[in-house]
Amino acid sequence: MDFPIFHIDFIGNRMLIAVDAILHVIINHALAVGALPIIALLEYIGIRNKDKRWDALAFRLLKIIFIVTTTVGALTGVGIWFSASLINPAAIGSLIRVFFWGWFVEWLVFVSEVSLIMAYFLTWESTRDKPEAKLKHWRLGLFLAAFSWITMAIIVAILGFMMDTGNWQTERTLLAGLFNPMYFPQLGFRTTLAMVMGGMSMICLTYLYTRRELAFRSAVLEVLSKWTGAWLLALAIAAIWYYQVIPGHMLANIPVAVTTQEYVSWNSQLKWLLIFGLAFVGWVAWASFKRPGQVHGAKYALSLVVLVLMLGQFERVREFIRKPFIIGNYMYANGLRVDDYPLLKRDGILQHATYAGIREITADNQVSAGREVFEQTCSRCHTVNGINSIRGQLKNMYGDKRWQADIIAAYVENMHGARYFMPPFPGNKTELQALSVYLASLQKRAAAFNGAQINGIPAPDFISAATHYGNIPDLDTHQGEQH
Incomplete structure (x- = not known):
């Protein structure tokens, strides 16, 4: 509420972050975290066996990793910061205040990781024929793999905190935030998944690069299949551990x-599809270990596609199940703190929204005021006409009948009880009615909903009382509740 609202109606804010973040995570897990240890392993085997074919293959694989991680991987990483800051600055601001020193360390580790991968890649060929230098180069690869994992380990602490803040709500310390209940289970799950994805991605590239050396291909695939199969077993254990610590309301x-609300009846079938997918990956890894070089490349490629789809779906589910919160039990998905709700319900959200164009609601400005309320409370997840559109939701609920503001108001007021993943409405009764009038008007108005980047930023007529960063004033109580 202290920032103008950025909004892209055709794709939606939620989807904007999702596309960027999922692409970044796929690259990070499969190539940065999962594949770099394999490169070091292949280089070591080449040193031990004095076989330059292993070294040459490892370098070719590293070249792909280097190019992808330092271009698309780096850009999407910056994109996460950029999109999250635009879409929910209150949430990212809260996380920065909690994890400032953690992120500072992560930045140092990340800069070191970039420096290490450049040194590792660019000095490879110059150390190839120098045994002592080659051994030092291999150790450089180990450091690179370790730093890549440490980067993920720090970020996972923040992701876990967003699901379950643990003791931080009372202790308010960095360590309480870092070592939240979700941290180690999620770190175990992501580490093992990354190693499996790294193994399968390197198997696919190895199959492609060794078309003319079938005996060598078999030797490499045997090693990579052992790696992938062993980590796949660990992944199954880590997944069970992770599932067991997810809070009940998230489950x-x-x-x-x-499956989304529309296809929720397909949930059991998709569970079996998930199990079948993992079993298929395990079967391919086992077949490749028993008969290296005899498994068709299409099966490897399909296994990698299955893993990528599973990771993408996992990220989508992880983001959704923490609703109605964006930070567990601390901040709702609309960017409003749980502790601020009594103040907002008493005064109304427009009185505390710095860049709201309307402060007082009258009979003449209900639709415009309702649009302001929608912008402040709903637009971070919903569009008007795009993905997850509010018009589509209302049409599914009320069809072609006339949309009545009073009925919509009654639903919005109680929607948190009917659909727990929806945050409670934060405003007062007048704002609820204005929002409902605006939503009802959308039945005949199909104009796109533009954010501040299109409409411009209204000059605030006064600086609103702090809601995100200040102390909440003492509130009067009425009938046992705060208003």
């Missing part, structure tokens, strides 16, 4: 998270 959101 209840999984059916909708996996």
Whole structure:
């Protein structure tokens, strides 16, 4: 509420972050975290066996990793910061205040990681024929793999905190935030998944690069299949561990998270599809280990596609199940703190939204005021006409009948009870009615909903009382509740 609202109506803010973040995670897990240890392993085997073919293959694989991670991987990493800061600055600001020193360390580790991968890649050929230098170069690869994992380990602490803040709500310390209940289970899950994805991605590239050396291909695939199969078993254990620590209210959101509300009845079938997919990857790894070089490349490629789709779906589910919160039990998905709700329900959100164009709601400006309320409370997840559109939701609920503001108001007021993943409405009764009038008007108005980047930023007529960063004033109580 202290920032103008950025909004892209055709794709939606949520999808904008999702596309960028999922692409970044796929690259990070499969290539940065999962594949770099394999490169070091292949280089070591080449040193031990004095076989330059292993060294040459490792360098070719590293070249792909280097190019992808330092271009698309780096850009999407910056894109996460950029899009998150635009779409939910209150949430990213809160996380920075909690994890400032953690992110500072992560930045140092990341800069070191970039420096290491450049040194590792660019000095490879110059050390190839020098045994002592080659051994030092291999150790450089080990450091690179370790730093890549440490980067992920720090970020996973923040992701876990967003799901379950643990003791931080009372202790308010960095360590309490870092070592939240979700941290180690999620770190175990992501580490093992990254190693499996790294193994399968390197198997696919090895199959492609060794078309003319079938005996050598078999030797490499045997090593990589052992790696992938062993980590796949660890992944199954880590997944069970991770599932067991997910809070109950988040588990209840999984059916909708996996299939959306429209296809929630397909949830059990998709669970079996997930199990079948993992079993297929395991079977391919086992077949490749028992008969290296005899498994068709299409099966390797399909296994990698299955893993990529599973990771993408996992990220989507993880983001959804923490609803109605963006930071567990601390901040709702609309960017408003749980502790601020009593103040906002008493005064109304427009009184505390710095860049709101309307402060007072009258009979003449209900639609415009309702649009302001929608912008402040709904637009971070919903569009008007695009993905997850509010018009589509209302049409599914009320069809072609006339949309009545009073009925919509009654639903919005109680929607958190009916659909837990929806945050409670934060405003007062007048704003609820204005929002409902605006939503009802959308039945006949199909104009796109533009954000501040299109409409411009209204000059605030006064600086609103701090809601995100200040202390909440003492509130009067009425009938046992705060208003």
